[in-house]
Amino acid sequence: MATAGFIPRTCFPAPTVPRAYFLGHHAKAIRKMRELTAEIDLIYEVRDARAPLSTRNMVFDSIIGAKPRVVVYTKKDLSAVNPDIFRAWHSRERYCVVNTHDHTSVRRLVSVSKELCSNRESFSGLRVMIMGMPNVGKSSLLNTLRHAGVGRRKAAKTGALAGVTRNISSYVKIHEEPDIFVYDTPGVSLPKTINAETMLTLSTIGSINVGLIDPTIQADYLLYQLNLVNPDGSLYNKYSPPTNDVEDFLTSYCIRMHRLSKRGYPDLLGAAAHWVDRWRKGLEGKIAFDDFRNPNAYKEWEAAQDERRRKERGQQSDQKFRVA
Ligand SMILES: Nc1nc2c(ncn2[C@@H]2O[C@H](COP(=O)(O)OP(=O)(O)OP(=O)(O)O)[C@@H](O)[C@H]2O)c(=O)[nH]1
Structure with a gap:
């Protein structure tokens, strides 16, 4: 129920943000x-359950092929996505929704892997490669699988910032x-231009370098998303009444969180970074981006990607024609 008089924004004005985060070690990987x-023999393609579509990298499809x-x-513990939606999205594909810090959660993945490869004849064991965008939890997954499976300690370095595995x-x-043997790989972002909202989503969950985008733009985008999910403002009402104005929100946040300068001015930039980071770490609750309530969103997203690729190919052949 929306609070009387408050109408959330229905679109986010295209901000000036970088449209790609593709580094040298991504191309090398x-x-x-x-x-x-x-x-x-098998791929674990890892995505973040908070942004299940934005953390899908189509480049992996071409690498994986028919494997x-x-x-x-x-x-899973940080995501507001209802697990039933994944069932609707993956009716013909194997998937698992896990908290990588939880042994029970990752054991199901081992059962699914054994089942998938049960007809294989091999003396060298099952070989798995983990792939995914930066910071989605690949190394954490490997460590927990290893601890749960063979009782050994951490094998891969993990960290809260994107790009730990190189x-x-x-x-x-x-x-x-x-x-079962597993290869961990560095996180790889999309090599092509991404739309601004996807960049903002990836930044909010920490899958791109969070310093790349102005914290106030990130906070504004988060506010917009929270208002869409709960138009009554209940996801942030301990700081502010419902609002579409990020400066009003951050000013209230500064007052509540005692982030005022000696002269009483609110530190809006610091507050923006602080608030977004609290959501990123799950301290403000569960969160979700993308069209996560729509059972057809997965197919629609794939169709949109195909269309985008067709257009790009068309533009490339137009250019060749003009050059010739
Ligand atoms: N709450 C929660 N945190 C997780 C989960 N999986 C990973 N993390 C945290 O997310 C951060 C990134 O995890 P990593 O395992 O380093 O991610 P990565 O995909 O290997 O990262 P890159 O090296 O950048 O490719 C770490 O702070 C982890 O503790 C999870 O299921 N739940």
Whole structure:
């Protein structure tokens, strides 16, 4: 129920933000993944359950080809997406929704993997590669799989900021009888221009360098999204009444959180970064982006990507024609 008089924004004005976050080690990782896929039996394609569509990287589809894949949605404990929606989205594809810090949660992934590869005849064990965008929880997944499966300690470094893993790991054993070995890989972003909202979503969940976008724009986008999900302002009412004005919101936030300068001025920039970070870490509650309540959103998103690719190919051939 919307609060009387308050009408949330229905669109977000296109902000000036970078439209790509593709680094040298991303390109290198893609090349290496392509080389390695020949010896891989199965892929764990990891996405963040808070932004299940924005953290899907279509580049992986071309690397994976016809290999068996399990889509793994991580950060279940931080996501407001109803798990039933994943069932609707993946009626014909294997998927798991996990909290990578929870052993029970990741064990199901091992069962699904064994089942998928049960007809395989191999003496060298099952070889799995983990792929995903930066910071979605790939290394955490590997560590928990290893701890749950063979009782060994951490094998891969993890961290709250994007880009902790820079190189492809060597095989790590995560299960015995049957033997399962896993490769961890660096997070890879989309090489092509992404739309502004996707960039803002990726920044809010920490999948791109969070310093890339002005914190006030991030906070404004978050406010817009929270108003869309709960138009009564209940997701932030401990700081402010419902509002579409980010400066009003941040001023109230500064007062509530005692973030005022000695002269009593609110530190809007600091407040913006602080508030977004609290959501990123799950301290303000669960969150979700993308069209996460729509059972057809997955298919619609794929169709939109196909259309975009067709247009790009058309533009490229137009250019060639003009040059010729
Ligand atoms: N709450 C919660 N936090 C998680 C989960 N999975 C990962 N994290 C946290 O997310 C952050 C990123 O995790 P990593 O495992 O380093 O992510 P990554 O995909 O390997 O990151 P890159 O090295 O950038 O590619 C860390 O702070 C993890 O503790 C999860 O399921 N739930």
